[in-house]
Amino acid sequence: MESQKNISPAVIKRLPRYYRYLGELLNHNIQKISSRELSLRMNVTASQIRQDLNCFGGFGQQGYGYNVEYLYHCIRRILGLDKSLCAILVGIGHLGQALANNSLFEKCGVRLIGLFDIADNLVGTAVGGETVRHFDTVGDFCAENRVDIAVLTVPRTETQAVAERLVRCGVFGFWNFANTELSLPDDPVKIENVHMRDSLMQLCYRLTNEGEILT
Amino acid sequence: MESQKNISPAVIKRLPRYYRYLGELLNHNIQKISSRELSLRMNVTASQIRQDLNCFGGFGQQGYGYNVEYLYHCIRRILGLDKSLCAILVGIGHLGQALANNSLFEKCGVRLIGLFDIADNLVGTAVGGETVRHFDTVGDFCAENRVDIAVLTVPRTETQAVAERLVRCGVFGFWNFANTELSLPDDPVKIENVHMRDSLMQLCYRLTNEGEILT
């Protein structure tokens, strides 16, 4: 169950979804589930579920299935949600404020420990129970606090520079909401993009090109 | 160039990214680009670029490459960004407000024509230049206006019911921000999910399992 090598991105991408469904089963007090039952609920093949889970170890029992609570906690651990990672949020615009007020971090076991911006009318104010700090002070903050993740909700044009500065501060995890790709040293740095604009465009594509012809 | 059948999801997913890079080339007044040059910038293979583009037609010229402006506009058309699709936003919480104030829709050629919620303290107020309407009136609104897309930023527990009601109103495009899967008739309905929580979890996974061992 320790960090396995060579897990394919496709598998990693499915883990949160398994975790989500298992959480729901848990809420419904369902104690065991077979790959077949779960496959019907999730609309994937039972084969894929067994294959995916076996990347990380044998969590099931032949003839029985999987213990929901046990599997749920295993996936939680695999995802690293029990690590209490620490995050800062940079760029306290509309989207930044929405994220700061969201239960998202909590649900992922991530602690949001700092908010940063450069606007005078924001710095010093409280957003979601945290005081906004000036981004100029981010170096000191990172020296004094462990920062695993920086959430980037700054304007597109600033994103690259902000990220580079944070890398120099020792921050290696980036959750990027800007509509652009970051180019940062691949090795220690991990980037996860939320390209909302790309997502909306895909919806536009499918509405105009698939199914009913749209005017 | 008309709606092609059987375009793989992998290709569709890459289109917005091509569009993005071409837009940047256009901003830099670059008039032509070869698949090789573009592949270096985008960090993909030239083969893939040519293969992808050829799903929709021959946009290039042997010995020359691709005309940036022409290709940009072709992809724009393919994505349906010139269709002036109409969207409503349901759920005007923090995230809904952030989206309403975002240039995202504009950039996708989508017109945000209505905001809906049920909270008395929100209904009637103006958000991002639009007045928030009560969701009870959404039926009338859809009867009087073309609505292609509903952006769902309502609480997780409400999402399915809200979506079902909208389908009955003739809305078939859903941009879903709730951390749950919608189950709706597959045929006319197109759903695009933005699973931010899943995204953050993937980042947590990679930070804890790949590269440096994290405490």
Place this chain on the structure above:
DNA sequence: TAGATTGTTAATCGATTAACAATC
């Protein structure tokens, strides 16, 4: 024990890359 269901290997499918003939 018999029935069920996993873990795992083998077969299939799809997507990516390489190669090259067509052609500007």
Place this chain on the structure above:
DNA sequence: TAGATTGTTAATCGATTAACAATC
């Protein structure tokens, strides 16, 4: 014409599915 680069076919690679022996 010669050089460059596309469009497209063939080869490779990876991911998904099917099958089944192991085993609870």
